[in-house]
Structures are given as C-alpha cells and as structure tokens.
Amino acid sequence: MAALFHVRGVEVVDTFAEAFPMTACALVVTAETIEWARIAGTAATGYAASVIGCDAEAGIDAELSPGQSPDGRPGVRILFFAFNRDSLEKAVVNRVAQCVLTCATTAVYGGLEITEKAIRVGGNLRYFGDGWQISKVIGDCRYWRIPTMDGEFLVVDKAGTTKGVAGGNLIILAETQAAALNGAMAAAKAARAVSGVILPFPGGVVRSGSKVGSKYKALKASTNEAFCPTLRGVVPGEIPDGVNAAYEIVIDGLIIEMVSTAMRAGLHAACRIPGVKRITAGNFGGKLGPHHFFLRDLLGDPEG
Amino acid sequence: MALSLTRRDSSPIPVEVFGLTPDKLVGRNANEISRIKVLHGNREEMVGDHFLATGTLDADPVVYFTGDCSAVKGIGAGMAGGFVVANGPVGMHAGARMSGGRLVLTDASDWLGAEMTGGSIQVRGNAGNQAGAAYRGSRKGMRGGRIQIDGTAGDELGLLMRRGRISVGGAVGEFCGASMIAGTILVAGGVGPRCGAGMKRGTIVAFGKEPDLPPGFRYACEYTPAFARILDRDGEASDWGKDLTVSSVRLFRGDLTTGGRGEIWHVPSSG
Numbered sequence A: 001m002a003a004l005f006h007v008r009g010v011e012v013v014d015t016f017a018e019a020f021p022m023t024a025c026a027l028v029v030t031a032e033t034i035e036w037a038r039i040a041g042t043a044a045t046g047y048a049a050s051v052i053g054c055d056a057e058a059g060i061d062a063e064l065s066p067g068q069s070p071d072g073r074p075g076v077r078i079l080f081f082a083f084n085r086d087s088l089e090k091a092v093v094n095r096v097a098q099c100v101l102t103c104a105t106t107a108v109y110g111g112l113e114i115t116e117k118a119i120r121v122g123g124n125l126r127y128f129g130d131g132w133q134i135s136k137v138i139g140d141c142r143y144w145r146i147p148t149m150d151g152e153f154l155v156v157d158k159a160g161t162t163k164g165v166a167g168g169n170l171i172i173l174a175e176t177q178a179a180a181l182n183g184a185m186a187a188a189k190a191a192r193a194v195s196g197v198i199l200p201f202p203g204g205v206v207r208s209g210s211k212v213g214s215k216y217k218a219l220k221a222s223t224n225e226a227f228c229p230t231l232r233g234v235v236p237g238e239i240p241d242g243v244n245a246a247y248e249i250v251i252d253g254l255i256i257e258m259v260s261t262a263m264r265a266g267l268h269a270a271c272r273i274p275g276v277k278r279i280t281a282g283n284f285g286g287k288l289g290p291h292h293f294f295l296r297d298l299l300g301d302p303e304g
Numbered sequence B: 001m002a003l004s005l006t007r008r009d010s011s012p013i014p015v016e017v018f019g020l021t022p023d024k025l026v027g028r029n030a031n032e033i034s035r036i037k038v039l040h041g042n043r044e045e046m047v048g049d050h051f052l053a054t055g056t057l058d059a060d061p062v063v064y065f066t067g068d069c070s071a072v073k074g075i076g077a078g079m080a081g082g083f084v085v086a087n088g089p090v091g092m093h094a095g096a097r098m099s100g101g102r103l104v105l106t107d108a109s110d111w112l113g114a115e116m117t118g119g120s121i122q123v124r125g126n127a128g129n130q131a132g133a134a135y136r137g138s139r140k141g142m143r144g145g146r147i148q149i150d151g152t153a154g155d156e157l158g159l160l161m162r163r164g165r166i167s168v169g170g171a172v173g174e175f176c177g178a179s180m181i182a183g184t185i186l187v188a189g190g191v192g193p194r195c196g197a198g199m200k201r202g203t204i205v206a207f208g209k210e211p212d213l214p215p216g217f218r219y220a221c222e223y224t225p226a227f228a229r230i231l232d233r234d235g236e237a238s239d240w241g242k243d244l245t246v247s248s249v250r251l252f253r254g255d256l257t258t259g260g261r262g263e264i265w266h267v268p269s270s271g
Helices: A034-044 A085-100 A122-129 A177-192 A256-271 B030-034 B226-237
Strands: A004-007 A010-013 A016-030 A057-064 A075-082 A107-110 A134-138 A141-148 A151-156 A161-174 A210-212 A221-223 A245-253 A276-280 A291-294 B002-007 B037-040 B043-046 B051-055 B062-066 B083-089 B102-107 B120-123 B143-149 B163-168 B184-187 B203-207 B218-223 B249-254 B262-267
Touching (some): A004 A256, A016 A034, A016 A057, A016 A085, A034 A057, A034 A085, A075 A085, A075 A161, A085 A122, A122 A141, A122 A151, A141 B226, A151 B218, A151 B226, A161 A256, A161 A291, A177 A256, A245 A256, A256 A276, B002 B030, B030 B051
Parallel strands (some): A010 A276, A107 A151, B002 B062, B062 B083, B083 B102, B102 B120, B120 B143, B143 B163, B163 B184, B184 B203, B203 B262
Antiparallel strands (some): A016 A075, A016 A291, A057 A075, A134 A141, A141 A151, A161 A245, A161 A276, B002 B051, B037 B043, B218 B249, B249 B262
C-alpha cells in the first residue's frame, strides 16, 4: 500500500496519474448568439470521450465574449485530441462538416498558431461549395466562404496543431455514491476553469474507470474491478473500508502545466466535499505514458 | 539612419528612379547613391543631377523623397523591403511591382502599385488611374499586399487584380475592379460606372450610392456575412476606419459573362 498524505482530512495516495502525448488542435466556433455557438460546440464534441472507442477526444475549453472572438461574435473554443495528425485531421473535418457547417450562423477560426504541422479544415470542407466556394486571404490566413441557405459558412483553411497531453486523472472515493459524485463534480468544475484543458467524458466525470486489456481478446480495455465497490472481497481491491463509490475525472490539456494545474484545482476542490474519503490516480506502472503527475506535487492548495 | 533625396528642379521631363529602393541602397553612402544612373527623358543621367542626396541607410532603411516629385516615375517601384516616404505629389508607377516594404505618399499618379505582389502603400491624398492594375498586355494585376488611398482614385482601379486588398476612402472612377480575378476592393465614396465589368471572382465593397453595374450582374440577397467582420478588423489594422459591421450588405453576383463568381457588396449606410 502506497503512503498516504492528508488534505483537509481526506487521504491522498502517494501515487501518480500517467498521461501520454496526443496531437491537439483548437478551433474557435462563433455564431450570432452564444446559444448557437454552444449548440455547435456541444454537437462537434459529442461522442468524443476516449480514443479507445472514439475518433478523438474533444470538449469545449472556454466561452468567448464578442470582444475575445475573431469576428466580434460570441463563441466557444473547442479542443480536439487524437493519436496523430492524420487521424486528428480526419476527425476534425468530419465533426466540423456534420456538426458546425450544419449549425445555424456559425463560423470556424483557428485557435492555435499555424505552423507547418497544421491540419486542413476548410481546405477539405470547401468542396461542399460545389464550385461556388470563395477563398479569401487576410494576412497569412486563408478563409473559405461556402454558400449555405442562411448566407454562408466561413471557415479557416488550416488550423494549427500542437503536441498536447492526455490522460491526466484523479479518482475520488467517498462514503456514498452521492458524496463521490459531488466530489467529482466539484473537481471537474475546478479543473474545467483552467484554460487550455478539457474533460472529455460526460459531465467531466467517468464512472467506468478502465484498465488496459480484458479476459476477452477483442477488448482493448475493460472495467477496472479494483475500484468497483460491488466486487470488494472477491477481487484484489483499492477500495478502503467505508468507501462505497468512486468516480474519476480525466483531463486533456494543451501543455503539461495546464494539466497539472487542473489536477491540482480538482484535487483540492474534491477535498472540500463532505464524505470524500480518499483521492488517488490511475496509472499503468509507468509503462504507458511518459508524463507522470504525482499527487504529492499537487498538495499545495491553489486557493491557500 | 535615413536617406533623404531632395529634388533639385521641377523639370516636366520625367525622371525614372526604378530600382532606387531602400533594400537595394543599403550600405551605400550619399556620394555613391548620387552616382547611380537614372533616366531623364531619353537620356541617362545620375541621381545627383536631379536630387540632393544626404544621409545613409542602415539595416532598417528609410528613404525620403522631398520637393516636387510629380515628374519622378517609379518611386518605390520594385522595392522588396524598407520604408519610402514622399512628401508631395509623385509621378506614375509609384510602388509598381513592389514585393515588400512600406510606401507612404501624399498624392499619387497613375499605375500606383501596379502588379505589386506584397508590401503596403498608403496615400494620404488622391491617386490617379490604374492603381493596383495590370499593365497593358499583362494577365494579372496586383497579386498581393495592400493599397490604402485616403482620397479618391481614378479609372480601372484594380484592373485584373489577382490578390490583396485595395481600400479607397473617397470615390473611384469607371471600371473599378474590371476583369478582377480575386482579391478585395473597398470603396467608401462610391464607385463609378461599369464597376466589376468582366470580373471572374473577387469582392468589391461599395459604400454609399447604389453602384451602376454592368448588365452581367444580378441582385442576390441582403445578408450579414461573417467575413465582413474579418475584413473590418483587417481594416482597423491599417486605420482605414470604415465600419463594415453596422449593417447588412446588398449582394450582387457577376459578371455572368465570365461565370458569375464575383461579388459586389453594396453597403447603403457608410457606417
């Protein structure tokens, strides 16, 4: 059993979250109203919880006021993460095509600096214009204007990418399911407030913590029985006495520091919730990813 | 350190200073520059015969033209970098075929920025005909960069323009954007007759009175393009100052004689 620290009376296991690099990009989606921008952002980031089963991991990183957006309209910033640039481009193009191009009044801009490692977004979508698409170059940026029934869809030709970090995580164990969920929700809210990170799972909270592999050969991942309270006593477990539920939050970020900042915020937010007994993190013994976020390094409360 | 070229006389016979640009003069002193050959009419003479050269150019070169340069052709023409300023009217071809750098003029004559591929030109007053245009026989006009004219411009503004941005604070003459291939022209003070004639693609934004368009144009719709805000913000960067976001635009498509993929935005309210 690993050593334990204590934060506000909650046990924090001396372990680490294991994360790995993924190719990331950011898009800014604007619309006439923030509601339509949210709709587009939510649709474009649906079915994007984990690359185990989805083409990308995605989420809304921030909402932008008209003053913060490229075209003076309200918008959202979306982050996408995938295994490599090719799969990222394919996922982003498909998602923008089906969920943003189709969504009323939207426009799409790049959220990261363009480098030689950019992906083509509008450059692939322009063919929807069937020859009526218009290319415009402003400064170093090419835009595509595609005629639609409500006017036109404006989209950048290319979006910049970066080497992001996926898989930062915290596992929150509590006396009851309600307390565990409250702790996870508080952690998710605090982590989400950090710029440059997303929590790709529904509501930012994962109930189905997984391990690599399965007794069934076809499965790449399966339930992490060590954290399932219903299996206490029949499998070697990580669930201490008095704990009856656990939830995980998973964090992807554009850079390592953003992920660790979000984990720190999440850890301390969860420790404020009554009924939370222990916080730990998921790892694969250091064999899977090069980024290790040790919980002992996150003990300093960001709010003092 | 800047180089100053002060015109010695005001002969109506043109002096051609093509190639007398900051990027090509770097490292030379005033005496060397005075000995560079220029054309005066059909005669080969020296810079020093027509200009008093003072100062030197360092790594961040600036060239000032002062005096009456209305018969000096090709100021800033072909420049690839640096900064040229002319206080007073200049002759034809200023900034023609330039690929970089910045040219600031008080008033300009014909062929301002003709076939330029990059850099920026700002004219505080008026410009003549064929600004940003293609030379006769050429297939493409301006191919990049930006021209900002605070006053008026003459005929054939942006003729055969291929890329870049031209903005005019006042009115322009006939055939604005004629045979345009792509790029953006913004005119705040009204466009003259036959605007956009033969344009294949590209955007002309015409503020003020409704444009008198050739018969190959059709009214399409009234709408608020998101791209107008991008154009508007791009304008703010160069102090053009017109507001494209205050109202919707009336869209005309044409010229149908060349495919109908060009567009003219008419903005009745000048914002």
